[in-house]
Amino acid sequence: MTDIIDDYAAFDIGTVVEEPQAISSNKQQPKKRRRRKRSLSQGSYASETSASSHHVTTSPDDGNTKHLPTEITASTTPGGSSTGLDSTGKKKSKKKKKKKKHKKSIIDNGSADSDEDSKSPQPKSKSKIIVPAQGPLKGMLIKERTNLPVYQHRAEICKLAADNDVILVVAETGSGKSTQIPAYIYQSGMLTIFAKQAIAALKSRPKRKYGRTICVTQPRRVAAITLAKRVCDELGCNPGETVGHRVRFDDTTDVRGHDTTKIIYATDGMLLREAISDPLLQRYGMVVLDEAHERSLQTDVLFGVVKRAMAARQASSSSNVDSLAKLDDSNDDESHSDKDSETLRNMREMATSLGLPPLKVCVMSATLDVETFQNFFPGSAMIKIPGRQFPVQLAYTDVPQEDYLDAALKTAIQIQKYGEEGDVLIFLPGQDEIEDLATLLKRHFEDLEPDDAPENGANNIVQNIKGIGTSIDSGSTVMVNGVLICVLYAALPPEQQMLAFRSKPDGCTRKIIISTNIAETSVTLDGIKYVVDCGKHKSREYVSSTGMESLGVVDISKAQAAQRMGRAGRVSEGVCLRLYPEVAFDSLEETTVPEILRVNLAQVVLQLKGMGVHDPRSFSFLTPPSPENIEKSFELLGALGAIDEEMKLTSYGKEMSKLPLDPVFAHLLLQSSKFECVDEILTVVSMLSAENIFFRPGGRGDDSGGLAAKSAAAHRRFASHEGDLPTLLNVYKAWRKEAIYISASQPSKMRKKLEKEMINKKGPSSKMLHGDWCKQNFISGRALARAHDVRSQLSELCVRSAEKNGLAMDIHLSCNAEMTSFFQCICAGLFLQVATRLPAPPQDKKSSRAGHIPTTRGHYKTRQGKQSVSIHPLSFLFGRNPAPKCVVYTDLLYTSKLYIRGVTQIREEWLDDFEFGSLD
DNA sequence: TAGGGTTTT
Numbered sequence: 001m002t003d004i005i006d007d008y009a010a011f012d013i014g015t016v017v018e019e020p021q022a023i024s025s026n027k028q029q030p031k032k033r034r035r036r037k038r039s040l041s042q043g044s045y046a047s048e049t050s051a052s053s054h055h056v057t058t059s060p061d062d063g064n065t066k067h068l069p070t071e072i073t074a075s076t077t078p079g080g081s082s083t084g085l086d087s088t089g090k091k092k093s094k095k096k097k098k099k100k101k102h103k104k105s106i107i108d109n110g111s112a113d114s115d116e117d118s119k120s121p122q123p124k125s126k127s128k129i130i131v132p133a134q135g136p137l138k139g140m141l142i143k144e145r146t147n148l149p150v151y152q153h154r155a156e157i158c159k160l161a162a163d164n165d166v167i168l169v170v171a172e173t174g175s176g177k178s179t180q181i182p183a184y185i186y187q188s189g190m191l192t193i194f195a196k197q198a199i200a201a202l203k204s205r206p207k208r209k210y211g212r213t214i215c216v217t218q219p220r221r222v223a224a225i226t227l228a229k230r231v232c233d234e235l236g237c238n239p240g241e242t243v244g245h246r247v248r249f250d251d252t253t254d255v256r257g258h259d260t261t262k263i264i265y266a267t268d269g270m271l272l273r274e275a276i277s278d279p280l281l282q283r284y285g286m287v288v289l290d291e292a293h294e295r296s297l298q299t300d301v302l303f304g305v306v307k308r309a310m311a312a313r314q315a316s317s318s319s320n321v322d323s324l325a326k327l328d329d330s331n332d333d334e335s336h337s338d339k340d341s342e343t344l345r346n347m348r349e350m351a352t353s354l355g356l357p358p359l360k361v362c363v364m365s366a367t368l369d370v371e372t373f374q375n376f377f378p379g380s381a382m383i384k385i386p387g388r389q390f391p392v393q394l395a396y397t398d399v400p401q402e403d404y405l406d407a408a409l410k411t412a413i414q415i416q417k418y419g420e421e422g423d424v425l426i427f428l429p430g431q432d433e434i435e436d437l438a439t440l441l442k443r444h445f446e447d448l449e450p451d452d453a454p455e456n457g458a459n460n461i462v463q464n465i466k467g468i469g470t471s472i473d474s475g476s477t478v479m480v481n482g483v484l485i486c487v488l489y490a491a492l493p494p495e496q497q498m499l500a501f502r503s504k505p506d507g508c509t510r511k512i513i514i515s516t517n518i519a520e521t522s523v524t525l526d527g528i529k530y531v532v533d534c535g536k537h538k539s540r541e542y543v544s545s546t547g548m549e550s551l552g553v554v555d556i557s558k559a560q561a562a563q564r565m566g567r568a569g570r571v572s573e574g575v576c577l578r579l580y581p582e583v584a585f586d587s588l589e590e591t592t593v594p595e596i597l598r599v600n601l602a603q604v605v606l607q608l609k610g611m612g613v614h615d616p617r618s619f620s621f622l623t624p625p626s627p628e629n630i631e632k633s634f635e636l637l638g639a640l641g642a643i644d645e646e647m648k649l650t651s652y653g654k655e656m657s658k659l660p661l662d663p664v665f666a667h668l669l670l671q672s673s674k675f676e677c678v679d680e681i682l683t684v685v686s687m688l689s690a691e692n693i694f695f696r697p698g699g700r701g702d703d704s705g706g707l708a709a710k711s712a713a714a715h716r717r718f719a720s721h722e723g724d725l726p727t728l729l730n731v732y733k734a735w736r737k738e739a740i741y742i743s744a745s746q747p748s749k750m751r752k753k754l755e756k757e758m759i760n761k762k763g764p765s766s767k768m769l770h771g772d773w774c775k776q777n778f779i780s781g782r783a784l785a786r787a788h789d790v791r792s793q794l795s796e797l798c799v800r801s802a803e804k805n806g807l808a809m810d811i812h813l814s815c816n817a818e819m820t821s822f823f824q825c826i827c828a829g830l831f832l833q834v835a836t837r838l839p840a841p842p843q844d845k846k847s848s849r850a851g852h853i854p855t856t857r858g859h860y861k862t863r864q865g866k867q868s869v870s871i872h873p874l875s876f877l878f879g880r881n882p883a884p885k886c887v888v889y890t891d892l893l894y895t896s897k898l899y900i901r902g903v904t905q906i907r908e909e910w911l912d913d914f915e916f917g918s919l920d
Numbered sequence: 921t922a923g924g925g926t927t928t929t
Contacts, residue, residue: 272928872923896923
């Protein structure tokens with residue numbers, strides 16, 4: 001290991017600036033270098049237009065901190081409780097650890113083995129708890145598991161978890177933290193011990209076994225599912241027995257009955273939903289907040305929710321009520337906070353009566369920037385675990401690149417000419433740029449002289465890859481002269497995304513993957529040797545004062561740059577080429593702005609109210625959002641009738657909070673009974689909640705093989721003259737009529753079989769398979785399937801809500817052909833998002849001649865906020881002439897200018913029924 | 921007239 005570091009540190013690269021074309025003709029090609037350190041010395045990957053060169057530095061973290069001998073650093077923040085470990089952070093010798101391993105670990109929860117103990121806000125019980133010995137690992141795949149870096153710290157982690165209410169685990173990719181730590185905690189049996197201790201004082205045994213499950217939250221569904229499967233394999237159990245996952249539409253937990261699954265991998269949004277009906281998180285003894293550094297909206301809210309549950313449950317295990325005040329640091333407000341204190345007291349009483357053990361929290365983060373977490377959880381213990389990554393060599397440009405697309409193109413070309421073997425991953429901000437670069441690269445490699453081209457230059461290999469040739473082709477994923485160029489972004493159909501993941505086909509020497517930041521966190525690509533980082537991404541921002549969202553290209557953070565770089569070092573040493581100078585890197589923000597500061601909080605505020613948080617302004621946020629944003633949410637919720645003048649959640653608001661929808665859409669749905677179009681509105685809000693239904697391949701360039709035109713033509717079939725929402729309804733109706741789809745709850749193999757059976761035997765012959773129908777109509781099958789699942793879920797919730805509250809939601813209630821009531825309902829739902837057409841611009845003589853229809857451009861003014869807006873070019877009302885006088889919209893988004901999207905024509909007089917001015 | 925980063929309930 002050490003020689004890798006030495007070799008790496010000695011890396012020396014000569015930078016030569018040359019024009020790619022000049023190099024391609026007569027320079028001697030470098031043979032494969034034996035020594036890594038000279039891998040790129042024969043050429044430069046800099047952009048020639050900028051007359052720049054890259055200089056190379058070693059990455060400080062990846063080069064030096066990895067592959068070092070195991071180091072444990074455990075420490076507590078001031079005022080913290082004892083870690084029971086060497087709190088100075090000194091290294092512990094391996095010998096010492098081995099000695100400890102098979103002994104019984106006695107955890108003295110009450111011993112004052114630290115002088116800081118008295119300052120601890122956490123009450124300690126007096127009794128001694130004996131945690132079962134850390135014997136050999138149980139389960140399967142033992143060898144692989146013991147090889148993980150985290151294994152070395154197993155005993156320490158368990159001890160820290162037993163001794164502390166909150167532990168922070170800082171570990172990078174490849175340490176095994178997400179799969180191993182929950183299993184360590186489970187197999188130690190400590191949660192059972194704490195649970196038993198908590199009920200010891202109770203007079204009667206509680207009905208359920210509270211506090212014995214571990215919930216591990218993930219920001220993404222796929223991660224939750226795959227992690228659960230992996231841990232199932234490792235512990236040798238079937239899905240849902242000891243280990244299971246719980247994500248929307250997919251819950252494998254408790255197959256053996258109530259509360260039998262002990263480790264649950266869930267999306268953070270799922271646990272958040274659960275907290276609405278159970279703010280104490282009764283079932284759980286420990287919540288593990290994984291990927292905390294990503295600061296996703298839901299993880300951030302969970303931090304506060306978990307802290308609240310901890311405060312209530314901590315107090316329940318002791319008589320020390322003061323600890324409540326200490327934990328809730330923002331209790332200086334008047335009546336609202338009093339109400340929240342009261343809620344907390346009620347929660348505490350309930351926790352006591354149920355005999356809930358204290359809730360343990362484990363925060364797992366990849367970055368070293370843990371100060372925020374430590375400040376949020378004073379007294380938490382921390383442990384750092386090295387990751388397992390190969391060194392990545394870093395390079396910057398000497399001067400800023402004005403055109404990062406051009407720089408990326410030239411860099412890719414130079415890697416192909418002078419680089420070693422290995423695939424390339426290029427990060428660009430958007431779909432258009434990605435498609436454009438794919439086209440440019442394709443052209444470049446096509447133009448290469450045959451001598452330059454590697455052998456087996458089979459063109460258009462896409463046709464040869466099974467199952468791909470017949471699918472919708474974005475027109476840009478092709479192999480030219482041995483180079484397979486793949487594009488990757490979320491809107492791409494899955495089968496085309498798969499191209500980036502597949503192993504290289506015959507005759508392919510290199511894969512170049514051009515991706516959005518989906519490849520930063522959401523997917524993992526194997527075999528990447530070179531990462532090209534343009535330093536930009538698209539970011540959504542929300543300005544609460546105007547209620548406006550914007551989506552623009554902005555700089556990434558240092559943390560993101562590190563994440564991108566890391567993608568090159570997963571299987572072997574890699575190279576990361578940053579298309580910006582080192583000074584530009586130095587000026588980047590350390591971390592990405594948390595999502596909670598960048599979004600409209602209406603739904604979060606409604607959720608918190610649903611959990612009994614009276615005043616979300618004094619809620620304990622990890623990073624508090626601006627008061628204006630929360631105020632704005634109050635205004636909206638007030639206007640929708642979700643809260644009353646005293647900010648109290650109304651029964652209507654309570655119903656809204658139960659629906660997994662944006663408050664505006666929840667309101668729209670709840671209005672539909674009145675207008676007798678529940679069936680239609682259920683469809684519309686489901687379609688609106690899914691990702692984009694319409695697939696539009698190709699970039700804006702002319703090289704998408706006419707696919708852009710084809711898709712537009714296909715979509716026109718569904719287009720409604722009245723706007724986007726009725727168009728979505730048309731798509732769904734047509735799909736139900738013409739396509740066969742078996743719900744996603746069936747395993748995919750079974751689904752396909754069922755589909756075929758339906759076609760061959762029972763189904764009418766005119767029906768098509770879901771996948772084929774979607775391809776033919778350029779519709780995203782994934783999005784449509786999701787919309788369908790959302791619709792089922794919402795239907796079920798509506799039925800339940802009707803049973804409970806007599807809201808009279810008849811999900812089959814349809815307006816049929818009587819579409820006026822449908823439009824009136826949309827108007828009632830979106831009455832706060834109205835725009836009226838601006839007068840047509842003055843006509844010149846030509847166009848004002850008799851008989852010529854003057855063009856009424858789609859320029860509007862919003863009723864709230866009086867902003868000038870235009871209909872988005874992807875709206876089905878874009879370009880309609882004459883443009884409708886009055887519309888409602890679902891989104892207000894600033895990109896190149898201020899656009900309204902999700903636009904539907906309404907009659908202005910319908911609005912008279914609704915209150916205005918409440919938001920002015 | 922001109923354009924959808926990524927997630928999740």
